[in-house]
Amino acid sequence: MIDPRFVLVLSGVLFALGAVGVLLRRGAISILMCIELMLNAANLAFITFARLRGGPEAQIYVFFVMTLAAAEAAAGLAIVIALFRLRGTTDVDEINLLKW
Amino acid sequence: MAKLIWLIPVLPLLGVAVNGTLGTRIGKRAVGAVACGTVLLAFLLSCGAVWELSHLPEDARHVAVSLGEWLPLGPLGSDGTLATVDWGFALDPLSAVMILVVTGVGFLIHVYATGYMAHEEGFARFFVYMNLFMSMMLTLVLGSNLLVTFVGWEGVGLCSYLLIGFFYDRPFDTRTGLTCADAGRKAFIVNRIGDFAFVIGMLYLLSAFGTLDYQGVLAGVSAGAGSHAMLVAVGLLLFIGACGKSAQIPLYVWLPDAMAGPTPVSALIHAATMVTAGVYMVTRMSGLYAHAPEAMAVVAVVGAATAIFAATMGITATDIKKVLAYSTVSQLGYMFAAAGVGAWTAAIFHLMTHAFFKALLFLGAGSVIHGQDGEQDITKMGGLKEKMPVTFVTFLVATLAIAGIVPLAGFFSKDEILWGAFSSGHRVVWAVLALAALLTAFYMFRLTFLVFYGTHRGDRHVWDHAHESPRSMTVPLMILAVLSVVGGWVGIPALLTGGRDINVFHHWLAPVVGAAHAVTQGEAHSASSEGLLMAAALAVALAGIGLAFAMYQMNRGSAERVAGAFRPVYTLWRNLYWVDELYDAVVLRPFYALSRWFAAFDRWVVDGLVNVSGILVDISGQLLKLFQTGYVRNYALLFLMGVVAILVYLARL
Numbered sequence: 001m002i003d004p005r006f007v008l009v010l011s012g013v014l015f016a017l018g019a020v021g022v023l024l025r026r027g028a029i030s031i032l033m034c035i036e037l038m039l040n041a042a043n044l045a046f047i048t049f050a051r052l053r054g055g056p057e058a059q060i061y062v063f064f065v066m067t068l069a070a071a072e073a074a075a076g077l078a079i080v081i082a083l084f085r086l087r088g089t090t091d092v093d094e095i096n097l098l099k100w
Numbered sequence: 101m102a103k104l105i106w107l108i109p110v111l112p113l114l115g116v117a118v119n120g121t122l123g124t125r126i127g128k129r130a131v132g133a134v135a136c137g138t139v140l141l142a143f144l145l146s147c148g149a150v151w152e153l154s155h156l157p158e159d160a161r162h163v164a165v166s167l168g169e170w171l172p173l174g175p176l177g178s179d180g181t182l183a184t185v186d187w188g189f190a191l192d193p194l195s196a197v198m199i200l201v202v203t204g205v206g207f208l209i210h211v212y213a214t215g216y217m218a219h220e221e222g223f224a225r226f227f228v229y230m231n232l233f234m235s236m237m238l239t240l241v242l243g244s245n246l247l248v249t250f251v252g253w254e255g256v257g258l259c260s261y262l263l264i265g266f267f268y269d270r271p272f273d274t275r276t277g278l279t280c281a282d283a284g285r286k287a288f289i290v291n292r293i294g295d296f297a298f299v300i301g302m303l304y305l306l307s308a309f310g311t312l313d314y315q316g317v318l319a320g321v322s323a324g325a326g327s328h329a330m331l332v333a334v335g336l337l338l339f340i341g342a343c344g345k346s347a348q349i350p351l352y353v354w355l356p357d358a359m360a361g362p363t364p365v366s367a368l369i370h371a372a373t374m375v376t377a378g379v380y381m382v383t384r385m386s387g388l389y390a391h392a393p394e395a396m397a398v399v400a401v402v403g404a405a406t407a408i409f410a411a412t413m414g415i416t417a418t419d420i421k422k423v424l425a426y427s428t429v430s431q432l433g434y435m436f437a438a439a440g441v442g443a444w445t446a447a448i449f450h451l452m453t454h455a456f457f458k459a460l461l462f463l464g465a466g467s468v469i470h471g472q473d474g475e476q477d478i479t480k481m482g483g484l485k486e487k488m489p490v491t492f493v494t495f496l497v498a499t500l501a502i503a504g505i506v507p508l509a510g511f512f513s514k515d516e517i518l519w520g521a522f523s524s525g526h527r528v529v530w531a532v533l534a535l536a537a538l539l540t541a542f543y544m545f546r547l548t549f550l551v552f553y554g555t556h557r558g559d560r561h562v563w564d565h566a567h568e569s570p571r572s573m574t575v576p577l578m579i580l581a582v583l584s585v586v587g588g589w590v591g592i593p594a595l596l597t598g599g600r601d602i603n604v605f606h607h608w609l610a611p612v613v614g615a616a617h618a619v620t621q622g623e624a625h626s627a628s629s630e631g632l633l634m635a636a637a638l639a640v641a642l643a644g645i646g647l648a649f650a651m652y653q654m655n656r657g658s659a660e661r662v663a664g665a666f667r668p669v670y671t672l673w674r675n676l677y678w679v680d681e682l683y684d685a686v687v688l689r690p691f692y693a694l695s696r697w698f699a700a701f702d703r704w705v706v707d708g709l710v711n712v713s714g715i716l717v718d719i720s721g722q723l724l725k726l727f728q729t730g731y732v733r734n735y736a737l738l739f740l741m742g743v744v745a746i747l748v749y750l751a752r753l
Contacts, residue, residue, distance in 0.1 A: 022736050031732075092732045099730025 007048045014041035028080045028090040032073065039069045101148040102163040106189045108149070108199060109238035109252075111142040115231035123224025132214035135227035139210050139234055143203035150196040154608075161611050162315070164190040164244050171247070176310040183310045190244030190314070194612040197448060198241035198380055201455045205372045206234050208576035212463050213364035215572035216470055226266060226362070233259035237373050241380060245312040246302050249381065253345065254295065256374045261288040263365040264358045272360040276680070283360035290354040294344020301337030304330060318387035322615060331388055335395025338385060339402075342378025346432045349406045353680060355429055356413075359421040363466030366421055371428050371462050372455040379435040379451050383444045386616035390442070393620070400440025400521075404532040406433030409677075411539035415546070416663075416673040419476050420465045423547050427502065428458055430536060434517055437529055442620040443520025444613040445606050449591050450517055453509035456587045457501040460580035464495035467569040467577065468551060472562050478550045480558030487566040490574045492552050494581040499548050501584040503541035504641040509588035515637050516591065522633055524620070534640055541644025546659075549652035595630050 014037055021034030043062050050058035084090050115138035123131050153161050167187040176183040191199075210230060217226050233256055240252025265284030272280045306312055308330055309320040320326060342348070347355035358370045369375070382389065382399065389396050407430045414426035431454050438447035469476055471488055485492040501508035504515070514537060521530040556563040568574065591605035651659050663670040675681075727738070 019740060023733055023740070095732065096730030099728050 004048050004052055008045060011041045011044040011048065014038075014044065026091050026093055028083065028092055028095075029077075031092065032076045032080065035076075036069060036073065039065055039072075101145070102152045102191055103165055104145065105149050105163065105191045105242055106165050106167055108142050108145050108203070109189075109235045109242060111138045111145070112231040112234035112238070114138055116228050116235065119224050119231065120228045123228060128214075128218065128223050131224045131227055135231055136207065136210045136214065138231060139203060139207045142234065142238065143200075143207050146196075146199040146203050149191055150200060153191055153193070153196055158607075158611055162190060162192045164188060164315075166244075173306070176306060183306065185245060185247050185312055188244035188248060188313070189242045191242065192612055193608050193610075194380070194384060194448065195241050197452060197609070199238060201452050202234070202237050202241065202373050205455050205459050205580070206237075206368060208579055209364050209368040209372070209459060209463065212367075212466070212573050212576040213362075215570045216364055216466055217362060218570075220362070222266070226263075229259050229262045229266070230365075230368070233263070233369060233374070237377075240377055244314060246305065246314070246317075247312050249384075250298065250302065253298070253341075253377060253381075256369070256377065257288065257291050257295070257345070260291075260358065260369050260374055261285070263369060264361040266361055266365065273357070278357065278360075280360040283354075283357040287354040287358050290351050291344045294341045294351055297337045297344075298341025301334045301341065304334045304337065308334075314384060318385075318615070321388050321391055328392070331392040332394045335385070335389050335392040336398060339378075339382065339395060339399055342382055342436075343402065344378075346375050346378030346436070347406075347429050348378070348402050348433060348436060349409060352406060352410065352429050353683065356422050356425045356676075359419070359425050363421065363462060363469060366425070367459045367462030367466065370425065371458040375428060375432055376435070376451045376455065379432065379439060379447055382436070382439045383448055383613065386439070386444045386613050387619075389439070390616035390619035396440050396442065396620075398440070400437050400526060400529050403433045403436025403438070403440050404521075404529045404536075406430065407437060407536040408433075408532050408539070411536045411543065412673050413676050414543040415539060416670060418479050420468065420478050420481075420547065420551065421462070421476060423478070423543060424458070424461050424465060427461075427540065427544065430540060431458065431502070434514065434533060434536070437533055438517040438520055441521045441524045441526045441529060442617065443517060443524070444616060445591075445609045446513065446516035446520045448609060449588075449605055450510075450513035453501070453513040453584070453587045456509055456580055457498040457584040460494060460498040460577060460584055461502065463573070463577055463580065464491050464498065467491040467573055468495075470569050470573070471567050472558070473565065475558060475562055477558075478547060480562075481551045482554040482556045482558075483552070483563075484556070484566060485552040487563075488552075488568045490568060490577060494574075494577040495552070496548060497581045498584050499544045501588075502544055503645060504537055504637060505645075506638060507585075507588070509584050509586070511638070511641075512588035512591050512593070515634050516593065518637050519593075519630055519633055522629070534637065537637060538640045538644045541641040542648045545645045545648035546652050549648060553653055554656060593630070593634075595634070 018034045018036075018038030018041060021037065022031050025031050025034060043065050046058045046062045046065070050056070050062075080090055083095065087094065089095075115135050118134050119131050126134075149163075153163060156163075165188070167189070169184050170187050171185040173183040173185065210227075213226070213230065217223055220226070236252045236255025236259060238252070240249050240256060243249035243252060261284045263284075264287050265281040268279070268281040268284070270280050272278045272283050278286075302312060305317055308326045309317050311317060311320075321331065340351075344351045355370060355375065359366055361370070389399070410426045410429035410433060414423050414430065417423045417426060431450070435447045435450050435454070438444070438450060467488065468481070468484060468491060471484075471491070472481070475481065497508070501510040504511045518530055518533055518537070521527075521533055556566075590608075591603055593603060594601050651662065672678075
């Protein structure tokens with residue numbers, strides 16, 4: 001069996017990649033994908049802990065997260081499409097009306 | 101039927117409900133019928149109740165009805181009894197006199213008003229106010245405790261305000277630039293001063309006796325509860341309230357301006373009923389005043405001073421209604437002087453006869469005004485007895501009555517007051533009142549001669565159109581004229597009947613004021629001095645009439661010469677002693693200055709504090725807004741930093 005620490009480190013790396021992506025990417029689609037990456041990094045951590053503890057609770061959380069991710073993807077993509085129709089771009093730096 | 105007395109104030113209230121909701125749709129005839137009908141019903145019910153009352157034994161003539169508890173006040177009074185205030189109504193000989201006068205004279209004036217107001221805008225509104233007034237006035241006189249009376253007291257004040265300002269868009273006094281609405285406000289505000297004292301007096305009574313019930317309070321007083329100083333204080337406070345409502349010095353200034361209202365209002369509210377509420381209340385509390393001789397002395401002095409003071413202003417007034425207004429103030433002073441010397445029966449007697457002849461005078465004046473297209477200046481009248489025979493005759497009857505000519509109503513009541521003042525040892529009060537009687541006879545006949553005799557001095561056009569008033573107006577005049585003649589016959593002194601006691605009015609009121617009379621027993625009657633005084637009163641009245649005849653009838657134009665000879669006095673009276681100007685300088689201007697100071701404090705200090713806090717919020721907002729860049733990545737970064745910070749914090753623990 002793989003040492004769970006390696007898996008947790010992988011999860012952390014994936015999460016960091018996602019977070020950096022969210023902060024640095026400009027395309028809305030890319031940001032959504034990065035968020036998916038962060039969610040799945042969390043899932044990986046959950047599974048690892050479930051394995052360590054032997055209980056079902058963490059696995060149930062994973063299902064919740066997956067459901068949430070699906071809903072997030074649907075709503076997020078719908079917003080991106082609406083945004084694109086309205087502004088002709090998905091560059092989040094162009095979408096900055098909500099400032100002082 | 102006496103148990104139904106609570107219905108008496110409710111009946112006119114029905115008129116208010118009907119005319120208030122449907123008045124503009126059902127037409128003037130129906131409005132008038134509803135308004136007069138409800139008052140007539142109240143009058144008939146009153147007659148029935150009083151009839152029943154008169155068949156009770158003399159010491160049992162007190163019917164009380166409670167419609168339930170109003171205010172449970174908890175333990176109060178010296179013995180800590182539970183105090184409550186009920187919606188209580190009570191009928192006794194005093195309130196019986198009042199409800200008969202109020203509903204009887206009120207009904208006649210309502211009928212008159214249907215004719216007088218026929219061509220005016222706001223016909224329904226007028227009768228809504230009038231009916232509301234009737235309801236409130238009846239609540240005032242029927243209330244079995246001071247608080248219910250006070251409800252009526254305030255209610256009539258409100259109706260007075262509404263009706264004085266009835267022609268709210270018309271100017272009233274061109275000299276002072278007062279509008280009718282201003283006159284209404286003035287009446288209302290001056291009355292507030294008196295009402296304030298009234299409320300404090302009630303609170304004193306409540307704390308001392310634990311009840312506001314008239315019977316409870318008076319029983320407590322005669323049982324010796326309450327210190328002497330407290331009784332005097334309460335007596336004075338209640339009298340200040342009466343001063344406001346009944347237009348006595350120093351709060352009389354509103355009544356002359358109250359003439360801005362339509363004439364039936366002046367007759368009903370500002371002559372016959374509301375302004376006598378103070379006299380009624382003082383008489384109602386006679387048991388308390390009898391134990392507070394200092395307060396009674398103040399009442400007598402203020403009353404006598406007002407009687408003469410107002411009479412002098414009546415001499416020089418040229419507005420027909422203002423002459424009558426000053427006359428009313430003067431006659432109210434008479435009543436208070438009577439109450440102050442302990443002649444409470446005489447006060448109520450004069451209240452009743454005054455209601456008859458003063459209502460008649462006002463309605464007659466209204467008829468004169470109505471028949472001359474609204475002209476009120478007596479210097480532009482004259483010779484109207486040909487054009488208005490009914491108005492003239494009835495007006496003359498009322499003038500003779502108020503002047504005190506035997507055997508009209510005013511003679512008996514005025515004579516009784518003068519005798520009361522003299523026999524109780526108040527010789528100065530008597531002398532002042534006798535002088536006021538001379539002036540009364542003089543200015544009333546001056547008015548009569550200027551209006552009805554001689555030749556017309558006004559616009560030719562007005563003279564050609566001058567006409568007698570319709571029957572709805574003249575019939576009430578005739579009925580009131582009859583009452584002005586016979587109204588005094590219920591109180592004929594024994595002296596004139598060869599010792600036979602037919603003074604039913606005295607016996608009727610004895611259960612109410614008897615206790616107070618027993619405390620303030622004056623000197624024993626002496627027939628010779630009483631007869632002498634009666635002759636003197638009559639002589640004084642005749643002298644006044646003769647003087648008026650000499651100046652305004654026999655020798656026209658001599659009035660100007662007399663005025664010229666006494667120029668300073670004339671100027672003083674013509675300008676009403678500059679009392680309004682004095683109040684303006686002493687009360688109003690300092691008050692305005694204080695108000696301006698408070699306004700400045702409010703603007704700069706109170707508003708300033710609020711503004712400073714607003715400015716602080718604004719500055720912090722200006723700083724915080726810099727975080728709102730609009731770039732979603734900035735928000736995400738802050739979000740991440742926040743999460744990291746929380747994690748660091750939790751990990752540290």
